[in-house]
Amino acid sequence: MTTTPSKVTLHMVSSLDGFIARKDNDVSWIETPDNYEKGVTLTDEQITSFLAGIDCYVMGAKTYEHALALGWPYGDKPVVVLTRRPLKSARVNVTFYAGDLEKLVTERLKPAYKNIWVVGGAAIAKDFLRARLVDEIIVTVKSILLGEGLLFFDSIGVEQPLHLKDVTAYENGMVELWYEVRK
Numbered sequence: 001m002t003t004t005p006s007k008v009t010l011h012m013v014s015s016l017d018g019f020i021a022r023k024d025n026d027v028s029w030i031e032t033p034d035n036y037e038k039g040v041t042l043t044d045e046q047i048t049s050f051l052a053g054i055d056c057y058v059m060g061a062k063t064y065e066h067a068l069a070l071g072w073p074y075g076d077k078p079v080v081v082l083t084r085r086p087l088k089s090a091r092v093n094v095t096f097y098a099g100d101l102e103k104l105v106t107e108r109l110k111p112a113y114k115n116i117w118v119v120g121g122a123a124i125a126k127d128f129l130r131a132r133l134v135d136e137i138i139v140t141v142k143s144i145l146l147g148e149g150l151l152f153f154d155s156i157g158v159e160q161p162l163h164l165k166d167v168t169a170y171e172n173g174m175v176e177l178w179y180e181v182r183k
Contacts, residue, residue, distance in 0.1 A: 006110035007135040010118045010125055012152050013174075016141055019149035020122055025062070034143040034173030041171045051075075055113035061085055063120035064094070078113070080104070082124055105133050122150055129156050134181050137162065143173035 013030055014020050021027050057074050059067070061083035067073060068090055079094045081087065087096055097104055109116050118128050128134050139152070162179040169175050 004114060006114050006116065008105060008109075008116045008118060008128070008133055009136040009138060010128060010134045011138045011140070012120065012122075012125060013140045013142060014152045015144045015146040015149075017145045017147065018152050019146040020120070020152045021150040022146060023149050025066070025150070027066070029144050029146065030142060032142055032144055032173060036143075036169055036171055036173045039169045039171035039173070053115055054117050055115045056080065056109060056117070058082065058109070058116060058118045058124070060121045060124040061087060063124070066120075080109070101127055101131050101133060122152055122154075125152065126154075126156050129160065130158050132158070132160070132181075132183075136165070137177075137179045137181060139177045139179075141175045141177065 012020055013027075015029065022029070054077060056078045058080045059082070061081055064079070064081040064083075064087070072091065074093075076093050079091070081094060081096050082098070082101075083096055084098045089096070105116070118124060118134070161182040163182055164177070165180050166178040167175065168178075
């Protein structure tokens with residue numbers, strides 16, 4: 001019997017120039033009115049099916065607070081919020097963690113979940129990459145140049161070879177780059 005190993009996917013939406021938020025943490029630019037005629041259009045069923053395959057989300061405190069303010073797109077899936085600040089859970093499926101990332105991933109997340117998604121923010125992404133805990137990176141690039149703001153990747157300090165698994169251009173102008181992290 002073969003079991004699929006758990007994987008950690010780092011997912012981020014970024015501008016073409018690599019920013020994940022404006023200087024004031026605004027992300028309203030994510031909803032761009034662009035249209036690419038040759039792009040793929042996803043149905044609601046495809047989106048629902050894809051999201052059903054994600055077992056758990058990991059995010060930082062700022063991303064958590066932002067998600068709550070925007071209407072909570074993560075449903076009832078388990079969410080681990082990485083924080084050293086005392087926060088109150090607004091949802092029963094949210095837990096908070098302030099400890100060693102490797103211990104969190106190897107002892108708590110991977111034994112319980114197959115498809116773990118790290119969804120923000122930039123500091124959390126860099127911490128996961130530095131600790132070499134990421135198996136895949138999916139970057140969704142939006143058709144906008146922000147010019148300044150919060151960078152997705154900057155000074156990670158660790159070189160990691162990647163393998164391009166897939167590229168998808170969508171009708172709304174975003175391009176998804178899907179990489180496997182070579183171990």
